[in-house]
Amino acid sequence: MPSSSAPELRELSPGVLGVLVRRGADFAAAEDAVQEALVEAVRARERPADLKAWLVTVAWRKFLDATRADAARRRREDRVDAEPEPGRASDVDDTLQLYFLCAHPSLTPASAVALTLRAVGGLTTTQIAQAYLVPEATMAQRISRAKKTVSAVRFDRNGDVGTVLRTLYLVFNEGYSGDVDLAAEAIRLTRVLAAGIDHPEVAGLLALMLLHHARRTSRIAADGSLVPLAEQDRSRWDTEAIAEGVAILQAALARDRLGEFQAQAAIAALHADARTAAETDWVQIVEWFDELVALTDSPVVKLNRAVAVGEADGPQAGLKALSELDENLPRHTAVAAYLHERTGDLERAATLYTEAARQAPSLAERDHLIRQAARLNSHP
Template structure:
């Protein structure tokens, strides 16, 4: 049984049912029932046309459910609408599903879960494992999201920026459980890039590939974090780096700069440096200036302060940092790093310890504790 094929076909089949007039929530339930049936039947009787088989099975599941709940007239109309057996429509509704799952009325967490279920083809159990929540909790979240978008018109244009934000959230979840969400986000973004010609879609795909290329070098065998400057660049995936840079260059050539393209440009400069010492920090500062202009994000300005510290010296980085709100996440950790680079080891050790207490996760906390202990031991 090719589960990867089923996951690829899921959004196509769901889109066909919705285009035939099925309500999104009911259609999604019918598709899931058809997938269960496929897992039972296909190992012994594989179909010649898997998509056509799934469309027929899902449509019949939908009709069965509808007949049990609607009036006689509605049942007859739907029954008459069932197409004759044959090849499934080749129209790809995947893009519409992306927009529907990133509906503005959904919370970010619900949009991510619904995208993974409806477009990614993951089971509720797999999504729950990835987010470390009980399966029942995730099922309720997905059900609420499906009810929310059920009344949305399926033929309205969607917001590309919202879709990209959802995919970026999926990517940043990384890996947990049996599903690698970073790899899943790349797969979905590749799929999106195949159906929509947009430089920011390409920018996001390039950003994901460039970050993913460094993944194996980010942690030591004991699970501890390895800072970028200390990573073994020989472990970086040069194939992904080359692909990401190629995609980025083509997107930038269209002269429609967006935040994901700017982020990818920064990642490309890091990936392209043979050693940490050869990193082109002045150009990275310039890209952070572009990114600040695009987003106005205080987090971007925090990262810019680090880049300024590398390009112009730690004192200049501290001046840039002083302009920002100290309550920003990781502000204290950045301050510790810049104070250490500036030679104030006692202040840096104090700030590393404080940053460790504020750390959002255990690996980051352990890393900051080790930095404080390293300076205190001097």
């Protein structure tokens, strides 16, 4: 099966995992069995006509073998049905149900997100640890404990919608960064969720994803460098995705049940509505950031609000807002550099850009900040 690519197998694995769990396999054992089946898929010489059905059959056999081999799990065999005959896999998509299982109320939100990204999103433990800024060993322990917790949970109870939404957004952002292209899958799953749940925040998240995704092709230059929003070629933005996102957002806002994803989507919509960066309605954006701060009290939101205040009321006002925040916040130094440059203090800005580059969470961002510092240092 050399023609089966890793992305294709990763796309199928959540559905296979869902089938095993629905049949009665506990979560941890089911995931182990699916991983073994994926290894066999990579090694197989011929590709079956129905890859998902083949994976389900192999994974189920792996699970049964492991169950029978472990004397401590003998009792579990009493509730395991006889092995089904090989055949076409069910067309039912269990992926979204798995998100709810991973977002079970017995898990903390952080553990729920981490488990979902590992078991359903297909991210490695290393990638998840980097997203959370914790050591890989710590994240591995967290995921292991979460797997044991949900192993005893029956596959018939939904988890928390808010946790599922945060999970989907983190998956989307991981894909949007270019490290693992999961953005399209996150949008697909959010569409499924929106079709099955009448919730304005689900619609708000879908709108937010579409509005951000519409700008994807303009965020990275041909040489791989980051392109700031103000410098992006807006003719390359996906106008159909923007129109769909705005329509979904307007319908959600009309229900007067504002949530954080709707507020974020409203900010993204205002950026998308501006024909040029100079025409951006920063006053309205600050107002939406005020709503978002009231909803979340997030330091990161307050940091982004400081940037918006600097655009709406001038860089000195932005620096005043920034001075009220913890200097250890991620990207605090980069924001300070930008605002100082806006005031005309180029020497201070160049120093801050250099310092921010050392703190950058990614290589692309580090290179961007280094270029900003070099640009100011070469200024007469």
